Amino acid sequence: EVQLQQSGAELVKPGASVKLSCKTSGYTFSNYYMSWLKQMPGQNIEWIGNIYGGNGGTGYNQKFKGKATLTVDKSSSTAYMDLSSLTSEDSAVYFCARDYGGYVMDAWGQGASVTVSS
Amino acid sequence: DIQMTQSPASLSASLGETVTIQCRASEDIYSGLAWYQQKPGKSPQLLIYGASSLQDGVPSRFSGSGSGTQYSLKISSMQTEDEGVYFCQQGLKYPFTFGSGTKLEIK
Numbered sequence: 001e002v003q004l005q006q007s008g009a010e011l012v013k014p015g016a017s018v019k020l021s022c023k024t025s026g027y028t029f030s031n032y033y034m035s036w037l038k039q040m041p042g043q044n045i046e047w048i049g050n051i052y053g054g055n056g057g058t059g060y061n062q063k064f065k066g067k068a069t070l071t072v073d074k075s076s077s078t079a080y081m082d083l084s085s086l087t088s089e090d091s092a093v094y095f096c097a098r099d100y101g102g103y104v105m106d107a108w109g110q111g112a113s114v115t116v117s118s
Numbered sequence: 119d120i121q122m123t124q125s126p127a128s129l130s131a132s133l134g135e136t137v138t139i140q141c142r143a144s145e146d147i148y149s150g151l152a153w154y155q156q157k158p159g160k161s162p163q164l165l166i167y168g169a170s171s172l173q174d175g176v177p178s179r180f181s182g183s184g185s186g187t188q189y190s191l192k193i194s195s196m197q198t199e200d201e202g203v204y205f206c207q208q209g210l211k212y213p214f215t216f217g218s219g220t221k222l223e224i225k
Contacts (some may be wrong), residue, residue, distance in 0.1 A: 035214070045162070045205060047214040061213035095161055103152040103209025106173060108161035 002026040004096055006109035013118055016086055020112050022079040022096030029077035030054040033099035036070060036081045039111075040092045050099050051079060086116045120144050120208050124217030130225040137193040139220045141206035146186050150210030153182055153191045156219075157202040165204075166191060198224055 007021040022034065035050040049060035051070040058070050067090070069082040079096055094112050097105040121144040131137045141151065149169035154162035164173045166182035169189055179194040193200055201224055206217040 044218050045207075045216040047216070049213075059212050063213070097161075101167075101209065102214060103150045103207060104164065104167045105152065105154075105162075105207075106164045106167075108163070111161050 002098065002107045004098065004107055004109035006094075006096060006112045009113040009115070011115045011117065012086055014087055014116055016116075017082060017084045018086065018114060020081045020083070020094055020096075020114070022081075022109050024077045024079070024098070027098070029072075030074055034070075034072070034079040035097045035099040035105055036068065036079075037095045037097060038064075038092045039095065043092075045095075048081070048094075053077075053079070083114065086114075088116050090114060091116045119213055120147065120211055120215050122206055122208055122215050122217040124204075124206055124220055126220060127218070128221040128223070130223045131193075131196040132225045133196055133198065135196045135225075137196055137200075137222065139191045139204055139206075139222075141184075141189045141191070141217050143187045143189070143208055147208045147210040149185060150208055151182075151184070151189050152207045152209060153180075154205045154207065155200075155202045156205065162205060193222075196224070 003025045005023045010018050012018050030053045033050045036048040038046045048064045048068050051058045071080045096109040098107040123142045125140045151169045153166040156162040170182045181192045203219045203221050
């Protein structure tokens with residue numbers, strides 16, 4: 001069974017950074033992309049970017065360049081997303097999703113809530 | 119960026135009723151479209167990919183169609199468990215983009 005287990009909720013101060021993780025199991029990590037997505041309360045879903053598990057190659061939404069950095073650790077089949085210089089606009093739920101071909105996000109993590117507050 | 123326009127924004131349907139949700143892309147996306155269902159507090163679940171292919175495990179009352187810039191999701195017989203928010207998403211070009219969602223409720 002394909003599983004994506006995300007790290008827990010984060011409460012961080014403005015200006016700080018946070019690193020979210022997405023640990024996978026049940027499939028060959030290096031054969032798939034991993035997308036990261038943002039959803040603010042009651043809002044649309046925004047695609048942040050994706051990373052290929054095989055070689056770490058990335059694609060970013062221009063809106064999130066400089067804000068998000070995607071990495072992978074193949075040895076532990078885990079994807080990571082660093083979010084930097086956090087503001088209240090970064091308060092949201094962040095999802096990781098296995099991405100096969102761009103329009104096939106067929107397995108999702110449970111989501112990680114990030115709250116930016118002093 | 120490719121804009122995805124979904125309609126209606128909300129919809130109420132009776133049990134057994136047929137429901138159709140529309141999605142229009144700002145340019146031809148060559149069937150590079152997926153539909154997702156999201157329930158409150160949960161992550162989205164893939165229903166349809168490639169505009170018309172049913173994801174494994176998804177009930178056959180769900181179907182997708184369309185081409186070019188116009189796509190639709192049909193639920194042939196509304197069930198209580200179908201309540202939720204439905205999103206379309208294009209995966210043809212970076213950045214991948216989503217429609218604004220359709221909230222579906224039981225009448």
